[in-house]
Amino acid sequence: MKNIIIVDIDTERTPVTQIGKMEGSELPKNPEDAKDFVIKDMACLTEGLCTLINAADQSGIKTIKESIEDVIRHLEGGTSSVSEEDNSEDDTIDNDSK
Secondary structure, rough: OOOEEEEEEEOOOOOEEEEEOOOOOOOOOOHHHHHHHHHHHHHHHHHHHHHHHHHHOOOOOOOOHHHHHHHHHHHHOOOHHHHHHOOOOOOOHHHHOO
């Protein structure tokens, strides 16, 4: 089944991250379908993140290990290396808005 996810991230907006589906996309009809949709969406977003991590590694920007450590730290409620390097409040990742 085709899955399209729209991810809109704007660090100057609240909420910072908005995730949605294209108009006309199939919507879940019951709680079990909704669960399946969320699991598939998470898998698709993870694949996109893996693509970015690999691109950063191949470009010499950051190793895969460093990126994975940053992702894990962020998921566990810490900060990413971006907000550690730039201490301005505007660029801080807001976990509460997700």
